[in-house]
Amino acid sequence: MRVLIDAGMGARNIQPVKTLGIDVLILSHCHIDHRLTRRQIPDVPVWCHEKEEPYLRDKKLFLLATGITRSGFDLMSLVDSAIGLFDVKISRTLMDGEKLDLGGLTLVTLHTAGHSPGHLAFYIPEHEVLFSADVDLTQFGPFYGHDFAVIDDFLQSINKLRKLNPRIAATGHAGPFEGDISKHFDDYEEVIYRRDSLVLEHLTQPRSLEYFTGRNLVFRSYPEPPDLIQWFELVHIEKHLKRLSSMGQVKTESGKWIRADKY
Numbered sequence: 001m002r003v004l005i006d007a008g009m010g011a012r013n014i015q016p017v018k019t020l021g022i023d024v025l026i027l028s029h030c031h032i033d034h035r036l037t038r039r040q041i042p043d044v045p046v047w048c049h050e051k052e053e054p055y056l057r058d059k060k061l062f063l064l065a066t067g068i069t070r071s072g073f074d075l076m077s078l079v080d081s082a083i084g085l086f087d088v089k090i091s092r093t094l095m096d097g098e099k100l101d102l103g104g105l106t107l108v109t110l111h112t113a114g115h116s117p118g119h120l121a122f123y124i125p126e127h128e129v130l131f132s133a134d135v136d137l138t139q140f141g142p143f144y145g146h147d148f149a150v151i152d153d154f155l156q157s158i159n160k161l162r163k164l165n166p167r168i169a170a171t172g173h174a175g176p177f178e179g180d181i182s183k184h185f186d187d188y189e190e191v192i193y194r195r196d197s198l199v200l201e202h203l204t205q206p207r208s209l210e211y212f213t214g215r216n217l218v219f220r221s222y223p224e225p226p227d228l229i230q231w232f233e234l235v236h237i238e239k240h241l242k243r244l245s246s247m248g249q250v251k252t253e254s255g256k257w258i259r260a261d262k263y
Helices: 009-020 034-039 053-057 059-065 076-080 151-162 180-200 226-247
Strands: 004-005 024-026 045-047 090-093 099-101 106-111 120-122 129-131 166-172 250-253 256-259
Touching: 009 034, 045 053, 053 059, 053 090, 053 250, 151 180, 151 226, 166 180, 226 250
Parallel strands: 004 024, 024 045, 045 090, 129 166
Antiparallel strands: 099 106, 106 120, 120 129, 250 256
16 A cells, blocks of 8 residues: 655655555645645545544634634635645544554554644654654744644653654654654653743733733744734743643733732
8 A cells, every 4th residue: 555644745746656656645634734735636535533534624613723713814815725625535534553554564643632633643663763744843843823732732742752762753844853863852842841931931920911922932933924923823822821820830810811929
């Protein structure tokens, strides 16, 4: 079985793969940058994790779950320009730990929620190779700027993949990595704790969530479209405030966030 994992590489780059032949396209998750090129292979069966299927098929649900609807930004023209993006039939849903026979290789599916509810990573045990998709080990750190992303789930997924101790790790946006890959996972996880600390440092007095707009606590700069990226940053901050609240380090008072140890 010839498997392609994700299809966001563009028409030109997918051509060599089309020439070789593709039996199945497995989507690691629903984000648009991982499936834009599916329209180049419309007849190839699509598989995904069972928790990701609704967001691949339902545009309204996708916009709601990612928080784009809540943001108030009108991105319908951007989404609608990707012809057939949500016109997809899922031929099979996958679960954690499934072993797919690729003919001499085994592809193990790993449910790694956090970035999205049904995010998948993949492991080839015969060669100790991991493809961790958007657990991407970049210096930016984990992205959870969509409403359906969960920081604590992300932390569990990082730990799950680190325990595999792969020889090689490739991701959707960086790598491949070799050598002490556990260090890459450690550094990646540390970004979350550093963001916790940055949020706490700004709570020198009661702050509204809106105070954090444009503070560059997550993004060093705001690429196009900047207003949308600032929104995603604010969602990150909102999640950290709620996480810190669950840990007893911050609380709300009169609609503002305060440090529990100072007020």
